[in-house]
Amino acid sequence: MDQDRKTGRQLLEERGQFGNDVVAVEVGAGTAKEIFDLHTPLPVGATEVRAIRQNDPKALPIIRHSTAHVMADAVQKLFPGTKVAFGPATESGFFYDYDRPGGTFSDSDLEAIEQKMLEIIEKDSPFVREPKSREDLIAMLEKMGEPYKLEHVQRLEGELTIYRHGDWIDLCEGPHVPSTRFLKAFKLTHTAGAYWRGDERNPMLQRIYGTAFASPKDLKAHLKALEEAKARDHRKLGKELELLAFHPWAPASPFFTAKGARIYNALCDYIRELYDLHGYEEVITPQIFDKELFETSGHLPAYYENMFLAATKEALEKASKELVEKPPADAHQCEHTLTEHLRFGVKPMNCPSHCLLYGMKRRSYRDLPMRMADFGRLHRYERSGVVQGLTRVRTFAQDDAHIFCTPEQIEQEIGDFIDLVYRVYRDFAFADPKIFIATRPDQRIGDDAIWDASEKALIDGVSAKGLPFEIAEGEGAFYGPKVEFHLKDALGRSWQLGTIQADFNLPERFDLTYVAADNSQHRPVMLHRAVLGSVERFFGVLIEHVGGNFPAWLAPEQLAIVTVASDYDAYAHEAAKELRKQGFRVTVDDSHERLGSKIRDARLRRVPYIGVVGAKEAEGRGLQIRSRDENADIGFLSLDEFTTRLRGEHRPPSLRG
């Protein structure tokens, strides 16, 4: 039967479309496209066949996955006894997981592996696909002594295949490049630990990451882009520009310097202005609550390990006394006694306190939708290995708000919120975010009927805006599903910033009601939403996005006046004073340095405007202005002219004019 089926190569040759740069073929049309090796017999009746050539973006995952095979080959040749697990292509390269008995891989190992890989590639061995019966495959893997592959086979169904290049074999469904000669540019980048099957209860394997491209030129460009991204890293820039700092005594908790705080507050003030326009009202709520609150909200059971409990002397005394009187049987019981007496918890999120505030008064349908905003500080005990710069911290604030509304109002509110999100992201010149709808997780509160309604509400709300989205199965919060808005940082990592979540659970738990027009009582729906997400995280992503060059409306220093010589200091201070009266943030550098040195300093601080002051400027009551963004001297401007210019940029784009 197979004799009737042609391979991709045969088909392309017949059509005169074959060439030395063909990597694989893509079969089918529309959403039903599938990629095959050149030498694999294609499905019967395959007519829509397209060659994937070396430089096609679709060739990249094939090249990378094939390189991963060669790496595993090299590793097993160099380190006998090493077992292989999985080795897929990723968004920016590939990895392969290994179990190396009693060892890990060092940087010098990586070099040796790269050398061995080059040797393997030079042999120009073809990648050969061989279908195998399950029994044969299991026998083969047992003989090879590959326990991870063996375990994997047990879970697979249908036709199984192996791929062979040279004398190395891997259980794999392909596709692969025709031969190792197509692997022209690769680099092993780093090692890491990774759990087998991504489960932390499983043993940890050694993962080696690498990247590969169609040509050395592409690889070089990629490595260069990585270098450039590193230069924009918010941790590096945050330190250099003196925006933020960390101290070991407050792990994962940023300090914002005067400059950093200026930007931080500008971000919050900007959101506050939009709140006025979008019908939100800001509230301030407590930091520390009786645990009753978190038991009612469901946080304590669901969120215990991430919460800071607040110990007091009184609580410790009571707990100690009980422990002495009734010694615990085991550590678990001891912990129970201790936490029993710790009466207070630090809030990890604002929603429970907003429920309290809502419930303190009779609410009418006329009050809805009620949009309650809060920049309250939150504390979450993140595990030590997960914290990172500003993007994952233990203390932060969100531009948080909760919308209490009727079920009928949900769609409208989601629509309004999406408008707000896009307005904000445009003000920061971000590309459009990627939208995910995260559905019910395994650990959750509330009935499935409620989850059905919540998920539908979100999908309807986003669909009504005509925006594309993807479903993130099981990624929702424990109290409700989420719409997530993701943006990418300079290193290409995707971060969730904005979110809106439908919650029918908390209003139930807090027994929140409103009185309808007919005097009957109803349960409001609660929408949790944030545009920036965490202000800290947004700040971090923003630093990288602008590379430290904050637009004038955010810049902590908008104009640096530098004097040519000390004779002009007096005028410089006068001009600064006048401009500060306009609300501008102006500094004067009257140090006894040379002009070039002062200019350099101001440029390194990424100040949007530098105003040089000498005899001409003092005489003409103006400034010789250099613009950071135009990277040029834009000439003499009178103080009035400069005021007009800066006033235009002094406000967020969508709030100008």
Add this chain to the structure above:
RNA sequence: GCCAUCUUAGCUCAGUCGGUAGAGCAGCGGUUUCGUAAACCGCAGGUCACCGGUUCAAGUCCGGUAGAUGGCUCCA
């Protein structure tokens, strides 16, 4: 939390084979008054992250702790 790596002056980094601590920038004091990315001279600045061990001797070797970094897992 797990695997790996790192931690030397305010910052960026040297420090050889284990032999007792260095530079540049920043800071401070002088000199210089200068027109668009670094003037010159001098001074000061260190419990080499912390705790312990090996050694005649530890920044250097070993163990532990903390923090950070790259991943994994997690992420309301």
